Amino acid sequence: MTAVPAPAGGLATSPVREPGRTRSKRSSGQNAAGWAFSAPQVVLVGLFVLIPILMAFWVSLTDWRGRGSPFSTGVGFVGFDNYATILTEPGLPRQDFMTSLRNNAWYVVFVVPLQTAIALGLALVLNSKIRAKSFFRTAFYFPTVTSSVAISLVFIFLFTGGGAVNGLLGLVGIDGPNWFSDSRGLLHLAGDGLGLWDASNPPAALTDGGPLGLSWWDWLSGPSIALAALILLVVWTSAGGYMLMFLAALQDVPADVQEAARMDGANAWQRFRNVTLPALRPTLFLVTTLGLIGTWQVFDQVYLISQGNPAKTTLTPAYLSYTSAFETGQWGRAAAMSFVLFAIIVVLTTVQRYVMRDKDAIAEKKAARAAQRRRSSSSRTTFFHAGR
Amino acid sequence: MTTTIPTTPGNAAGLPTSADGTSPPARPSTGRGPGRQIGRFLAYVVLVFFAIVYLYPFLIQIVTSFKTDTDATNSPLTLLPDPVTTAAFSRLFDTQFPLWAFNSVWVAVLVTAGRVFLCSLAGYALARLRFRGRSALFTAVLAVMAVPSVVLLIPKFLVLNQLGIYDTPVALFLPLVADAAGVFIMKQFFESVPASIEEAARIDGASTFRVFWSVVLPMARPALITLTILSFQASWNELPHFIVASQDRDLYTLTKGVATLTTGQLGSGNQFPLTLGAALLMTIPVAIVFFVFQRYFVAGANEGGVKG
Numbered sequence: 001m002t003a004v005p006a007p008a009g010g011l012a013t014s015p016v017r018e019p020g021r022t023r024s025k026r027s028s029g030q031n032a033a034g035w036a037f038s039a040p041q042v043v044l045v046g047l048f049v050l051i052p053i054l055m056a057f058w059v060s061l062t063d064w065r066g067r068g069s070p071f072s073t074g075v076g077f078v079g080f081d082n083y084a085t086i087l088t089e090p091g092l093p094r095q096d097f098m099t100s101l102r103n104n105a106w107y108v109v110f111v112v113p114l115q116t117a118i119a120l121g122l123a124l125v126l127n128s129k130i131r132a133k134s135f136f137r138t139a140f141y142f143p144t145v146t147s148s149v150a151i152s153l154v155f156i157f158l159f160t161g162g163g164a165v166n167g168l169l170g171l172v173g174i175d176g177p178n179w180f181s182d183s184r185g186l187l188h189l190a191g192d193g194l195g196l197w198d199a200s201n202p203p204a205a206l207t208d209g210g211p212l213g214l215s216w217w218d219w220l221s222g223p224s225i226a227l228a229a230l231i232l233l234v235v236w237t238s239a240g241g242y243m244l245m246f247l248a249a250l251q252d253v254p255a256d257v258q259e260a261a262r263m264d265g266a267n268a269w270q271r272f273r274n275v276t277l278p279a280l281r282p283t284l285f286l287v288t289t290l291g292l293i294g295t296w297q298v299f300d301q302v303y304l305i306s307q308g309n310p311a312k313t314t315l316t317p318a319y320l321s322y323t324s325a326f327e328t329g330q331w332g333r334a335a336a337m338s339f340v341l342f343a344i345i346v347v348l349t350t351v352q353r354y355v356m357r358d359k360d361a362i363a364e365k366k367a368a369r370a371a372q373r374r375r376s377s378s379s380r381t382t383f384f385h386a387g388r
Numbered sequence: 389m390t391t392t393i394p395t396t397p398g399n400a401a402g403l404p405t406s407a408d409g410t411s412p413p414a415r416p417s418t419g420r421g422p423g424r425q426i427g428r429f430l431a432y433v434v435l436v437f438f439a440i441v442y443l444y445p446f447l448i449q450i451v452t453s454f455k456t457d458t459d460a461t462n463s464p465l466t467l468l469p470d471p472v473t474t475a476a477f478s479r480l481f482d483t484q485f486p487l488w489a490f491n492s493v494w495v496a497v498l499v500t501a502g503r504v505f506l507c508s509l510a511g512y513a514l515a516r517l518r519f520r521g522r523s524a525l526f527t528a529v530l531a532v533m534a535v536p537s538v539v540l541l542i543p544k545f546l547v548l549n550q551l552g553i554y555d556t557p558v559a560l561f562l563p564l565v566a567d568a569a570g571v572f573i574m575k576q577f578f579e580s581v582p583a584s585i586e587e588a589a590r591i592d593g594a595s596t597f598r599v600f601w602s603v604v605l606p607m608a609r610p611a612l613i614t615l616t617i618l619s620f621q622a623s624w625n626e627l628p629h630f631i632v633a634s635q636d637r638d639l640y641t642l643t644k645g646v647a648t649l650t651t652g653q654l655g656s657g658n659q660f661p662l663t664l665g666a667a668l669l670m671t672i673p674v675a676i677v678f679f680v681f682q683r684y685f686v687a688g689a690n691e692g693g694v695k696g
Contacts, residue, residue, distance in 0.1 A: 030518050033513070034513045034518070035513075035521075037512060037596075037600075038509070038510045038513045038525060040510070041509070041568075041571055042525070044506070044566035047566070048540075048563040049532050049566060049568075050532070052543030053543055055547060056542055056543035071550075125434055129428075135439075138682065142442070142678065143442065145621055145625075146671055147670060149642075149670070150646075150670055152650075153646070154445050156650060157448070157449075157464065158448065160464075164448055164464045168465070297537065297538035297539075299541075300627050303647070304650065318538040318541070322632075325542050325545070326632070331542070338541070341536075345536050
């Protein structure tokens, strides 16, 4: 799942207007042809997307253990017990699920801003007069099209105890950690370093209680060093794809407004802040939305590199759901986790949409785009121009 | 990639520049000479730094796959294998690596062919044909595109199991052919080309499928290439689907097979030349496609931007 997650773009899509045709033109022949043409994909998507979701929802309400059909008579209906087990009932299953949510939340908090900032920064630099532009663009984008398996194998080697990363750190006198087996949380270490607390003897106020089966101390650990290595891997892999989106959007930033701002004496930062950034707002929204959706689904890297270790600090909901089903046979619970994860993604993207809404900027952007289109600059690298 | 970006800050007046922007015409004197030089220098520092960060891992990967196990472990940073050996590749071909590669190839071919054909059909119908339920169908396409793929892992297994095709070759490729995003891409493309030519063909009495096959598809070449490349890359790199769709060792694809080199019993020990060699070989097909058709990759990635 390294590819840029294009599907979710549907969230940000404005409905495409139908070509102006009247209803009377519709013939019965087109009716039949329309459905005949669509039928194969409709059947496949129904069979492998819609029906699976319905089936999984049924399984999440049962105690099915993976034997026979989940619809057979021996399978017990348990209502929302599986959801209660992972969300409200104290116990190990809830503790594990909350730990996975904790890990994934820290992962998102670090990956999304980092990859967005790097993507935007690289796009801005590449959008100036630079030699060998396409060389740099290719170098930054290539990891995005490479398999997560290949990249994970390379990073296992780079981050191994005596590996290249620690070798480089050694050159500047830093004794690097044993990345993939170090479960110490970054915030715990930072607080320790600043003298706020002693990480080996945490303050009782934080360890004594906390919501949802984890202590405050555990919630506030930050990503472990092992998870930090995964964060670096994913930021490295995905920033290039988002960079391309910013590059495409930068072409739409109206040059005359830039020039007018310069004439008015605006410095580079002011021009960026007041001209470029507002024009990039829709892309910024898209990139953070795709980032949120993608990062909450992290599975491949955990499966390949850490399997949730060390000390469950790289456990993620997607991976926990997989092991609960395929390794421990708790299919109902695993399906319930999938739906909770689904709900989290939906809620967060909705909240993010609300927070980042800005009608004025979007209207301006649309106007700018329309103006750009009227000038019909031939060099836009949009999809439709690409192949000609 | 030959296209350039017209709105570089130093060229705000829209003066023509050469393709790579290297020979700017006389700049309007805005009195920012030295500042601009420093800015440019910093830009190159940033770019070169990131280029090293991005290329060095690939370099290490290539070099290490020609090292011995001890050499790889003892000197992970050196870019000269001592001695140069192809032992890792010989050992790799003693594993089931060739079988995995074969499986990856036929799965990718079937998925790509299926997606391109069926997505064009459905995309054409949604863009051009007036039929009852069309707008509902398009809404459904958008809704399906928004479903996070990882959420489908367990559900997919349930359906494959129920249909009795779990652990069969069909389970490897058929679910991957289902693709709403491809339908969306093709629909957008067909809407961007004028309908006049196909209408002329239709007036001549050609059937809808005939018009689609002989007139529309040949015109859709750029979109078809983009979709072909995206589908090939996606199925070649796919991992989670293969994990839940089969367990038979004879059905391992490259991603799943190579993953066992590090997660399975073979993962013990420091066989870094072996695993990195495998990673290198499985990257080559996608790399070739990428460098040959780079502009289509870029176009595909920008689809997201176009949609926003």
